[in-house]
Amino acid sequence: SGWNEQPLQVVYRHKAAGFRFEDVRSLEQGELGAYIAGFAKRDKAEGFDFSSGELMRVSVLRTGEESYRFVWSFHHILMDGWCLFLIVGEAFNTYFAILEDRKPELVPVTPYS
The missing domain is CATH 3.30.559.10 (Chloramphenicol acetyltransferase-like domain)
Structure with missing residues (x-):
């Protein structure tokens, strides 16, 4: 509807x-x-x-x-195979950065709108 x-x-x-x-x-x-x-x-x-x-x-x-x-x-509906690869990579890169006591390097995001 x-x-x-x-x-x-x-x-x-x-x-x-x-x-x-x-x-x-x-x-x-x-x-x-x-x-x-x-x-x-x-x-x-x-x-x-x-x-x-x-x-x-x-x-x-x-x-x-x-x-x-x-x-x-x-x-x-939230993630397909293409973006899942990117998001999982970002999650692991963030995790390993935190373990090494450094700031994660994140790419700028584009607003959905």
């Missing part, structure tokens, strides 16, 4: 992504793999609701003293 029988596109100025954190260090090694697989399956089954929910979720599972599992879920 749309406005006055015409398609309508809504672009949010600010739309927060969902964020979840779980500390699963107490799980035994044998349980951990099954838990992570189940978590990913539940996250995928949750899907996304255009009208009320976020269209992207980031989940961090702490699996050890210095190890984490990062689950990044998004609706395919």
Whole structure:
């Protein structure tokens, strides 16, 4: 549906992504793999609701003293294969810059409008 029988596109100025954190260090090694697989399956089954929910979720599972599992879920309408490559590259470059205690080098963005 749309406005006055015409398609309508809504672009949010600010739309927060969902964020979840779980500390699963107490799980035994044998349980951990099954838990992570189940978590990913539940996250995928949750899907996304255009009208009320976020269209992207980031989940961090702490699996050890210095190890984490990062689950990044998004609706395919947000990113295609071409831009996913760019965004994942930017995310990892930012992460490694922070680890090296330096400022991330980000390219200027073009407003959607």
